Amino acid sequence: MKVLRWYGAQDIRLSDVPNAVHKDNEVLVQVAYCGICGSDLHEYQDGPHAIPCGAMHPVSGHQAPLTLGHEFCGQVVAVGDQVSTVKVGDRVAIEPEYRCQTCRYCKSGDYNLCESMGFIGLMGDGGMAEQVAVPEYMLHRLPDTVSYRQAAVLEPSAVAEHALNRSALKPGSRCLVIGLGPIGLLLIMLARLRGITDICAVDISPERLHKAQQLGAQHTLDGRQPDLLMQLQQLSDGGYDSVFEAAGSQTTFTTALQAAKKGGEVLLVGLMGDISLDAFDLVNREVRLQTSVGYRNVYPTLISHIAEGAFDPSVIVTRTVGLENALSAGFDALLSSKEQIKVLINPNPSLNEQEHQFHV
Structure with missing residues (x-):
C-alpha cells in the first residue's frame, strides 16, 4: 500500500510498504481523509520534535521512519478478535491519542496527560496511508449525518x-x-x-x-x-x-x-x-x-453538534489532495501561502466518491 513516510527533516517520501496488519485489540481502517496538521509541518520543516528516533515509543512500539497523519477518519475493513465496539463497514473517526491505560492519569480519566502520551501519526504509523491499524479505544462511530470531510476536522476541533x-x-x-x-x-x-x-x-x-x-x-x-x-x-x-x-x-x-x-x-x-x-x-x-494539551472526552459532543447541524468544521477546509501530490500541493502549499488553512489528503478517492453520492 502507499503511505507518506517521514524519514527526517525535509525528507517525506511517498512509499510502497507492506499492507497494514492489525492486532487482536486493533481495527484496520481504510482512510477516507487525513488532515495536514501544524505538527506535521514542523516535523517536515525541521524535525524531529515529537517523532521518536533511536528508541521505540513505549505504547506504539514504533520509531522513525514512520507514516504521518493523526487527523483522519475512514471505514472499518477488518477487526481483531478482541474488538467488540465496531464492525466491518462502520464509518469511524479516530481520536489519535495513545493511552497506556495503567498510569495514574489514564486511571483517573485524564488520558490526554498519560505518562506515555503520544499520537498515532507522530509516535506511530498514522493516517497518511491507504490503510492503518488503530487501537479500538481510539474509534468513534459516525452517524450517517456526519460526512468524512467533517470527521476529518474533528481532531483540531x-x-x-x-x-x-x-x-x-x-x-x-x-x-x-x-x-x-x-x-x-x-x-x-x-x-x-x-x-x-x-x-x-x-x-x-x-x-x-x-x-x-x-x-x-x-x-x-x-x-x-x-x-x-x-x-x-x-x-x-x-x-x-x-x-x-x-x-x-x-x-x-x-x-x-x-x-x-x-x-x-x-x-x-x-x-x-x-x-x-x-x-x-x-x-x-x-x-x-x-x-491546554490535546483533548479528552470531547469527541461525542462534537460529533453530536455536527450531526444536529449546529457545527460544521469542514468550512475551514481549503483544498483536498491525493497522496501522490500531498507534498507539493499540501505541505509546501501550507508553508508558502496563508490562503491555505486546512488541507485534506484523500488516499482512497473511491471511498469518498461513494459517500458523496450517499450524502447528496
Whole structure:
C-alpha cells in the first residue's frame, strides 16, 4: 500500500510498504481523509520534535521512519478478535491519542496527560496511508449525518473544544483569539456555539481575518498594527475575560498577556519553546495563565453538534489532495501561502466518491 513516510527533516517520501496488519485489540481502517496538521509541518520543516528516533515509543512500539497523519477518519475493513465496539463497514473517526491505560492519569480519566502520551501519526504509523491499524479505544462511530470531510476536522476541533473547557468562558464574556490557523478559527466557531458573541480575532493574514469574520468574530485586527494593544483595550473596555493564544510566538504571547483584563485569563493553545514574561505585571493584575494539551472526552459532543447541524468544521477546509501530490500541493502549499488553512489528503478517492453520492 502507499503511505507518506517521514524519514527526517525535509525528507517525506511517498512509499510502497507492506499492507497494514492489525492486532487482536486493533481495527484496520481504510482512510477516507487525513488532515495536514501544524505538527506535521514542523516535523517536515525541521524535525524531529515529537517523532521518536533511536528508541521505540513505549505504547506504539514504533520509531522513525514512520507514516504521518493523526487527523483522519475512514471505514472499518477488518477487526481483531478482541474488538467488540465496531464492525466491518462502520464509518469511524479516530481520536489519535495513545493511552497506556495503567498510569495514574489514564486511571483517573485524564488520558490526554498519560505518562506515555503520544499520537498515532507522530509516535506511530498514522493516517497518511491507504490503510492503518488503530487501537479500538481510539474509534468513534459516525452517524450517517456526519460526512468524512467533517470527521476529518474533528481532531483540531477537539483541541479547540478542550481549550474552551479549560477556560472560564461563559455567555457575556469578552473573548480574544490570537492566531487564526485551524485551531484559532475553530475556537471562534465553538465559542459562538457556547453563546459567546463578543469575539475579537487577531492575525497578520487578510485572508484569515476575513474567514474569522465570516465565522463569527465581531472584530478582526491586523496584528502588525503599531497601536494594536490600544485598539484591543478600547474594544474590550480595558481587557478581555479570556484570551486564547493560538499562534505560538513570544510576540503573540506578550500581546495576549497585555490584552487580558485584571482577573482575566490567558489560555496557551499554540506550541512554543522558551518564552519570557513580566511576572510582576502578571501578579499585580491577577491574570491567570492556563494551558491546554490535546483533548479528552470531547469527541461525542462534537460529533453530536455536527450531526444536529449546529457545527460544521469542514468550512475551514481549503483544498483536498491525493497522496501522490500531498507534498507539493499540501505541505509546501501550507508553508508558502496563508490562503491555505486546512488541507485534506484523500488516499482512497473511491471511498469518498461513494459517500458523496450517499450524502447528496
